[in-house]
Amino acid sequence: MDMEHTPALPTSPRARLRAAASAGALLLLLTGCGLIGNTPEEEADDTGDGGDTANSTEGAAAQEAVELPVGSTTTSTAWGPDLEVEIQALERVGSDALRLTVGVGNHTTDDIRHFKNLRDNDLGGYDLSGLTLLDVTTDRQYLPLTVGGDCVCEEFPDRRIRAGVVESTTVLFPAPPEGVETMAVLTPITAPFHGVPLTDADEEIPDPGADAPVILDLTHPTDTVVADYQRHETDGEVTYELAADVLFETDSAELGDAAAQSLERVAAEIDISSADRVSIDGHTDDTGDDSVNVPLSRERAEAVETALNDLVDRSGVTYDVDGHGSADPVTDNDTDEGRAQNRRVTVTFAK
Incomplete structure (x- = not known):
């Protein structure tokens, strides 16, 4: 028209x-x-x-x-x-x-x-x-x-x-x-x-x-902390820690509507980066056991991979995906806040 x-x-x-x-x-x-x-x-x-x-x-x-x-x-x-x-x-x-x-x-x-x-x-x-x-x-x-x-x-x-x-x-x-x-x-x-x-x-x-x-x-190392993600930057690398509670419903690996804004930001930064490989790692808290947590963390990482693959405009980017369950916490699991921090998907790529 x-x-x-x-x-x-x-x-x-x-x-x-x-x-x-x-x-x-x-x-x-x-x-x-x-x-x-x-x-x-x-x-x-x-x-x-x-x-x-x-x-x-x-x-x-x-x-x-x-x-x-x-x-x-x-x-x-x-x-x-x-x-x-x-x-x-x-x-x-x-x-x-x-x-x-x-x-x-x-x-x-x-x-x-x-x-x-x-x-x-x-x-x-x-x-x-x-x-x-x-x-x-x-x-x-x-x-x-x-x-x-x-x-x-x-x-x-x-x-x-x-x-x-x-x-x-x-x-x-x-x-x-x-x-x-x-x-x-x-x-x-x-x-x-x-x-x-x-x-x-x-x-x-x-x-x-x-x-x-x-x-x-953006050239200086930064740590950005907001409700839905943390962003860490060094001289050569950027890591986003995306809050799983924002991306997914409890015990689900299906991305919710609230995930879009965070993933768009990550995709846009990948677009202007030099990265040809992106690492995506899923993590859970220690509630439950590995038979549930490990596959759930990987499925969540795969869901993020699928979304980023659609959002990233630049060609030639490949993704390495893994799920770690509760094996790599960023803080203790003794409090609700700590467990929420440990439920995350990290996305790491070269600047």
Whole structure:
């Protein structure tokens, strides 16, 4: 079907639903990661502001610029290929900000009401607050600008995506240093958009009075702890410890709906990594015996493998899967909290 485009909305700060600037909700590692996610939401305490890029370690080569607009169908929504996310522009607006313009195309015959699949729950509402930018040359991830903890975003018109229409809206990010020509755009519901070119807008915008920018330096060892996973990083390797209680129902190896966001973040980070092998290991607590725990832990690892194989966009990645039952606890099993920590699936891969 032919799609019409509505104009992008002007950018201005809007009140959002965030109660507090929780550091644990700021790292959207490829969320959709977020690397995160969103990068794609966690960690400001451990890494803080990215600082001067002159002191960062050498990252990957700059990515070849793509021609805009560039679109991708969604990988983790009920609409699947009938919902398309389109990167329309990434523009410098003044010296301190980037304006990202994104269109969402609805190829169905019905309006999608209350569309919030691209938001970060702690930063925004019916908007693009769940998107992040990645500078692959410095391994730095840029989170949306905020005012009082609320995303400097515009909501989608009428909070919906009309049938047969590409609805466009914007979000502001801190600007990278001069000389950065392309960035990756990470969303919670698509594969990463690589090589998005930076251009200069025809106009500047009023200073939104934004909070201090959050730019995460991904080259330093980090430990990120949130409700659904822990992320550990060294110079050469990344490990996600995914909470089994979030991924699965009790005694089940079938992934639940709540697993999608964590797995999308992991998949997005694998996509931009150098890894050609990914290790997936299932673990249980010591409730029950090995005759139950070992096969259950392996079945859960296999379920994660199946999901990641579908979500990872890059070819040439193979998976090593194993189940260990209760043999490798990260803490004691004497408390409910300890047992919950031990029920996990770990995903490890090279940076």
